[in-house]
Amino acid sequence: MTTALRLTGALEPRSGWKAERCTIAKALAVLSTRSALLIMREAFYGTTRFDDFAERVGISEPVAAARLRELVDEGLLAREDYREPGQRTRQQYRLTEKGADLFPVLVALMQWGDRWLDDRGGPIELRHRDCGEPVTLTLQCAAGHEVDTSEIDVGRRRREA
Amino acid sequence: MTTALRLTGALEPRSGWKAERCTIAKALAVLSTRSALLIMREAFYGTTRFDDFAERVGISEPVAAARLRELVDEGLLAREDYREPGQRTRQQYRLTEKGADLFPVLVALMQWGDRWLDDRGGPIELRHRDCGEPVTLTLQCAAGHEVDTSEIDVGRRRREA
């Protein structure tokens, strides 16, 4: 019984191919701090304002300022001014497409935490608006099969010629 | 056009319910360092030995030692002695079930990095061993519908009575 993946093709020798281009490492360069991912979580929950991010994530303003700037620089959030009629100008941080596309990462973390770090399976739940059923993240192949980790082969990407 | 989720039920007031039990935050308490997730990546690639972890992740031995100890303490890896016939005793780190269950987190990070941080869609590929088709992580409801982020409602978990 092995839980590791099966490596195929030019991957076996492990000849240092990864350090340069591994996209997990690249993603972590942007997201490896706790505050960055929790700010993104808040953005999905609809938070848009500086003070709310700091308070709801539970971080100090200087940290919130630093992290929000980085996330804007990286293109995960967009900073916009807006003005409601009769009000003064405010700022808001909105998810960009790149930021919104991060949702599966947060769901994956939540699903793992729900299963392994909470005795009641986690405090919140995602449901499909149309049918009301719970939503989960699943590994699936292009042919539509649900796939277990043990059934996966890993190899270099084949460029479709 | 809004990319945030729709909050339902007792969730709207945002009354600080989250800080205590949010399982994303709990997961990040274990996994928020770059080296921890890269070590887990290596474990999925089949790495089992101390020196290989340090070298392939690209971290120093002291850091590898600290991180491996934490991951063993948290139950994501198991440290075992083994001896091949005629050889001396060696140590290895193996994925536990808890560790193996982290796979979707790494896939989610990889998928996001492939799309947004690499001009060629990422260096490696996951394929379903049975049918050879590429494997991706998808949001799906219990009724089998593929679900987009915009179609998800978030609410407190309802305990099935």
Added chain:
DNA sequence: CGGCATCCTTAGGGATACTG
């Protein structure tokens, strides 16, 4: 409201050298 400046502490991580 939406920050920035300053100061401080801790954690992550590298380099080098050494041990069983």
Added chain:
DNA sequence: CAGTATCCCTAAGGATGCCG
């Protein structure tokens, strides 16, 4: 091979106070 010890640097983050 599988680490530990030591030293040092930088990044993450908290606390307080100030500013437009």
